Amino acid sequence: MREDIEDKLRILGSLSVFDTTGIPRPLNLGYNRYKNFIYPAVGFKGKICNLFKVLQTNRCQYNCYYCVNRCGRDTHRLSFKPHELAQLFLHFYKKRWVEGLFLSSGIFPNPNTAQESMFQTIKLVREAGFKGYIHTVILPGVDDRLIAELGKLSDRLSLNLEAPNEQYLSLLSPEKSFHDELMGGLKKINYLYRKNLFKGSISTQLVVGGGAETDRDVLSLSQFLYDKFSISRIYYSGFIPVRDTPFENKLPCLPLREVRLYQADFLLRSYGFKYEELIFDKEGNLFIDEDPKLVWAKHHLELFPIEVNSASMEELLRVPGIGKISAKRIVSCRKDNRLIRLEDLKKLGVVVNRARNFITLAGKMFPYKCKIYSSPRKETQLLLWEEI
Numbered sequence: 001m002r003e004d005i006e007d008k009l010r011i012l013g014s015l016s017v018f019d020t021t022g023i024p025r026p027l028n029l030g031y032n033r034y035k036n037f038i039y040p041a042v043g044f045k046g047k048i049c050n051l052f053k054v055l056q057t058n059r060c061q062y063n064c065y066y067c068v069n070r071c072g073r074d075t076h077r078l079s080f081k082p083h084e085l086a087q088l089f090l091h092f093y094k095k096r097w098v099e100g101l102f103l104s105s106g107i108f109p110n111p112n113t114a115q116e117s118m119f120q121t122i123k124l125v126r127e128a129g130f131k132g133y134i135h136t137v138i139l140p141g142v143d144d145r146l147i148a149e150l151g152k153l154s155d156r157l158s159l160n161l162e163a164p165n166e167q168y169l170s171l172l173s174p175e176k177s178f179h180d181e182l183m184g185g186l187k188k189i190n191y192l193y194r195k196n197l198f199k200g201s202i203s204t205q206l207v208v209g210g211g212a213e214t215d216r217d218v219l220s221l222s223q224f225l226y227d228k229f230s231i232s233r234i235y236y237s238g239f240i241p242v243r244d245t246p247f248e249n250k251l252p253c254l255p256l257r258e259v260r261l262y263q264a265d266f267l268l269r270s271y272g273f274k275y276e277e278l279i280f281d282k283e284g285n286l287f288i289d290e291d292p293k294l295v296w297a298k299h300h301l302e303l304f305p306i307e308v309n310s311a312s313m314e315e316l317l318r319v320p321g322i323g324k325i326s327a328k329r330i331v332s333c334r335k336d337n338r339l340i341r342l343e344d345l346k347k348l349g350v351v352v353n354r355a356r357n358f359i360t361l362a363g364k365m366f367p368y369k370c371k372i373y374s375s376p377r378k379e380t381q382l383l384l385w386e387e388i
């Protein structure tokens, strides 16, 4: 590989880590020197695929206070030409190192020019016969025409809102307009989706912990987006201070805050909860030491215990420790068998020690002997991908 292309890859590949719209961890391919740019992510039809995650350029005219690419920051600036990046991706694809592309970019010299460059890259990749997964980041303020063209070539379009409203956005990214550029772009993508002109999925990202936004502000926006837009995922990216930015001395976002936001998001997206039902502390944040579903259940003890053998699907999904899969298994299994032991539930995937204080099995209760509701901090940190 040419030395200048290697340089671009090293810099523009590693900087893409700051867009966490996907799993923000490079794949551990020990044999592969390009491993830092390859990420496992949920791609087409929910299948995990290895994505080549890269920026078209790290040049940017904007000055977002948290961003490693902000203008004026003393760093090496590089750009891929569309044919260089297309060839590089196709090379990785032919080697079977990657199955899909995640393409983002800084904004230089203006949104349309930067997005056009991304469009040309993706067009070349498609013209070369690549039919796999492409996730394209739409930049704020680009013309509707470009969004529509990219919608024809992409499996996922995302546009990062960054903050829950105009006021918080002005504290992070003063040059961006929340309503016109960000929500306006998301509305355009949504319009294309609803008119069946874009057949993929839509996502967005919010930076948390960089401004003064509370979890209540963030999740209120999430509920709005799930209700009014066809958004399939919202990503919550915990703020990390970057040297030589106005926010370099700010504290990073607690990793557990991100976990709690994702758990609350699951409740909104998949468990039939409404934002108004979530329980926040007096500052407007989720309780950091307990998952939001457990906190909700503790505030609604009048609804428990529920009898597992007769509860509706909706009731089962409200029990801490019973997730969607285990609830479905319970409903299917109890058609033929009465569930009478905690062991039966364990086999169906229920997190029994979490559920036992909220259920009965054939009328029998199973109270936890020790501390009933509080869960040790160490344990709760492991719960992001567990059923809730």
Ligand code: SF4
Pocket: 060, 061, 062, 063, 064, 067, 068, 069, 070, 071, 105, 106, 107, 173
């Ligand atoms: S527009 Fe994007 S790349 Fe540019 S400074 Fe803001 S967040 Fe960073």
